[in-house]
Amino acid sequence: MTGRLCGIGVGPGDPELLTLKAHRILTHAPVVAYPAPDDGPSFARSIVAGYLRPDQLEIPIVIPMRAERFPARAVYDRAAAEIGNHLRAGSDVCVLCEGDPFFYGSFMYLFERLAGRFATEIVPGVSSLTAAAAALKRPLAARNDVLAVVPAPRPDAEIGRVLDGSEAVAIVKVGRHLGRVRALIEAAGLLARAGYVERVGLASERVMPLAETTADRAPYFSIILVYKGAEGWINNLSVL
Amino acid sequence: MTGRLCGIGVGPGDPELLTLKAHRILTHAPVVAYPAPDDGPSFARSIVAGYLRPDQLEIPIVIPMRAERFPARAVYDRAAAEIGNHLRAGSDVCVLCEGDPFFYGSFMYLFERLAGRFATEIVPGVSSLTAAAAALKRPLAARNDVLAVVPAPRPDAEIGRVLDGSEAVAIVKVGRHLGRVRALIEAAGLLARAGYVERVGLASERVMPLAETTADRAPYFSIILVYKGAEGWINNLSVL
Numbered sequence: 001m002t003g004r005l006c007g008i009g010v011g012p013g014d015p016e017l018l019t020l021k022a023h024r025i026l027t028h029a030p031v032v033a034y035p036a037p038d039d040g041p042s043f044a045r046s047i048v049a050g051y052l053r054p055d056q057l058e059i060p061i062v063i064p065m066r067a068e069r070f071p072a073r074a075v076y077d078r079a080a081a082e083i084g085n086h087l088r089a090g091s092d093v094c095v096l097c098e099g100d101p102f103f104y105g106s107f108m109y110l111f112e113r114l115a116g117r118f119a120t121e122i123v124p125g126v127s128s129l130t131a132a133a134a135a136l137k138r139p140l141a142a143r144n145d146v147l148a149v150v151p152a153p154r155p156d157a158e159i160g161r162v163l164d165g166s167e168a169v170a171i172v173k174v175g176r177h178l179g180r181v182r183a184l185i186e187a188a189g190l191l192a193r194a195g196y197v198e199r200v201g202l203a204s205e206r207v208m209p210l211a212e213t214t215a216d217r218a219p220y221f222s223i224i225l226v227y228k229g230a231e232g233w234i235n236n237l238s239v240l
Numbered sequence: 241m242t243g244r245l246c247g248i249g250v251g252p253g254d255p256e257l258l259t260l261k262a263h264r265i266l267t268h269a270p271v272v273a274y275p276a277p278d279d280g281p282s283f284a285r286s287i288v289a290g291y292l293r294p295d296q297l298e299i300p301i302v303i304p305m306r307a308e309r310f311p312a313r314a315v316y317d318r319a320a321a322e323i324g325n326h327l328r329a330g331s332d333v334c335v336l337c338e339g340d341p342f343f344y345g346s347f348m349y350l351f352e353r354l355a356g357r358f359a360t361e362i363v364p365g366v367s368s369l370t371a372a373a374a375a376l377k378r379p380l381a382a383r384n385d386v387l388a389v390v391p392a393p394r395p396d397a398e399i400g401r402v403l404d405g406s407e408a409v410a411i412v413k414v415g416r417h418l419g420r421v422r423a424l425i426e427a428a429g430l431l432a433r434a435g436y437v438e439r440v441g442l443a444s445e446r447v448m449p450l451a452e453t454t455a456d457r458a459p460y461f462s463i464i465l466v467y468k469g470a471e472g473w474i475n476n477l478s479v480l
Contacts, residue, residue, distance in 0.1 A: 009370070016261035019251070019366060023260060100370040102379040112473045115377065122374035124366045126259060130249070130340040134362035137355065139342040144394060144413075146402065149387040162386065165405070173384075234348075 009125015014201035029094035179216030249365015254441035269334035419456030
């Protein structure tokens with residue numbers, strides 16, 4: 001019998017934001033795979049480090065951290081082949097996914113290579129989006145709001161259009177686009193309604209009104225939430 | 241010392257999708273509050289029923305289930321007063337929130353009434369959105385996609401505009417709008433790219449291509465995900 005491929009969301013950073021299900025699958029898995037940069041430790045692994053055991057086989061999927069954001073097929077071909085060997089041998093393989101497996105994650109590259117041949121399960125996780133709203137202490141979206149999620153690398157005009165057309169906007173992957181996106185939000189007259197969250201759930205977390213940020217660059221995993229609703233308390237970022 | 245108000249996301253339905261943190265806070269809370277309809281059991285409570293103890297004091301917040309979707313202030317005024325009494329007496333109060341507390345939830349109505357006077361903590365939860373993507377076994381959003389989340393009660397023209405303007409669209413609160421929204425998606429030429437998920441994570445879960453739904457009404461907590469990306473496997477709903 002072949003093993004099962006499980007993609008588990010490990011949440012945005014706080015190890016306690018794993019679900020009970022992700023924790024159960026992780027602690028029972030003989031093989032654990034995770035993305036890792038070629039120049040440092042794996043963030044996904046660091047989140048669950050306290051739950052891992054020495055008898056678990058670990059497979060780091062080393063992603064070249066070049067300018068190019070969506071790395072070469074060869075990396076995932078190789079990782080899928082290695083994981084496939086374990087699955088064929090009957091071992092379940094648990095793949096760690098920062099946040100949620102299918103929310104802007106790299107797990108899809110493994111899934112598309114393996115799902116046709118092996119049993120799969122996806123365990124959804126807490127996304128950094130709702131964690132950022134919790135940190136800012138205001139809703140991500142309410143009532144019948146349209147919420148738009150837009151990655152910061154998108155062009156100015158598209159970000160402007162999204163800011164105009166939705167009651168709630170989340171800008172993800174802010175990183176080196178912080179200064180540019182802040183200027184776009186200010187131009188749209190929404191600076192006072194924007195909150196900024198960096199490294200949510202980690203010891204180094206920073207939460208503040210966007211207007212108080214001064215840098216032009218931010219960590220890759222930083223988020224801006226804009227809320228246009230009329231409610232005073234929602235827009236009152238002074239609670240931070 | 242006054243108690244602390246904790247809003248905890250209990251996830252979309254599967255009790256194992258509580259986070260370790262939500263589970264810890266819930267099992268230590270002397271007082272547990274939750275929304276409940278006036279004509280049946282509380283969904284939020286049903287998710288965590290197996291974790292509750294008889295010595296925990298329960299406060300159902302009974303919401304009149306009329307046509308009106310955003311119920312009268314009086315209900316939340318009363319609930320906030322009752323919860324405030326416990327907080328003032330020094331008891332922590334845990335409020336159960338379906339999915340995530342700040343993602344289209346009613347917790348905001350309690351939060352805005354109590355946060356000024358008491359310490360608060362929000363524990364983000366797994367939203368039904370990523371759970372639906374996991375059930376459909378395809379990404380909610382990938383790479384630099386714009387994802388739009390739109391509640392089904394919004395007018396036709398607005399839903400049509402969102403379908404045109406985003407690579408990924410999630411339609412929430414489908415309920416009695418299923419037939420209308422299906423027609424809008426078909427008119428946009430996207431029916432083959434739409435998946436439907438009902439009661440995600442429950443024993444009665446249904447997951448299927450939207451094209452295979454026939455009813456004009458669905459349960460309130462049903463979701464449609466549309467993905468316009470070019471990748472063949474993402475759009476292949478035949479895996480279901």
